[in-house]
Amino acid sequence: MPPRDARTADLIARLVAAGLAPDVKEYADRTRVEAHLSGPLSEEAWPDVFAALEDADEFGSSDGGTGRRIWAVIRRTQLP
Template identity: 40%
Template sequence: MPASESRAEDIAARLSAAGLAPRVEHHHVVTSIEAEVPEALSAESWREVLEVVAEADRFGLFANSLNGRTLWAAVRRTAPATGDVRGPGRQR
């Protein structure tokens, strides 16, 4: 198993241990992890969950009155090539 996939699975397992039900999806560039966050999540659990998702390459929270709160994290499947760091058309 590639290291990035292992990181994503570890994040999902730790979110599950914190009481969330994560969903993992493998995409071409990233592996995404999403979990619904219950309204009654304690402050201690929030700290634990934020420590977990901070290990991802990117993370965030979608919140609205219709769908509640969804925590997400993304782990890059491959590291960008040095020349591609600034994006297409921005290379020296």
């Protein structure tokens, strides 16, 4: 299913260009894009990843049983 808006599509394209395989979860008020860091990214890819993430409304990373993931949220409605 294609993303609902251009910001989400741009974020996904930029993460793919950096060598990641993002997963997309659609919710009524937001879209969450996650990418598993299965191995090290090249030194050249990190600035592109950070630039893509900072265009989101929220972003971060998490460590868990499946390894490290980066995530970004794009909201459909603006917070007050």
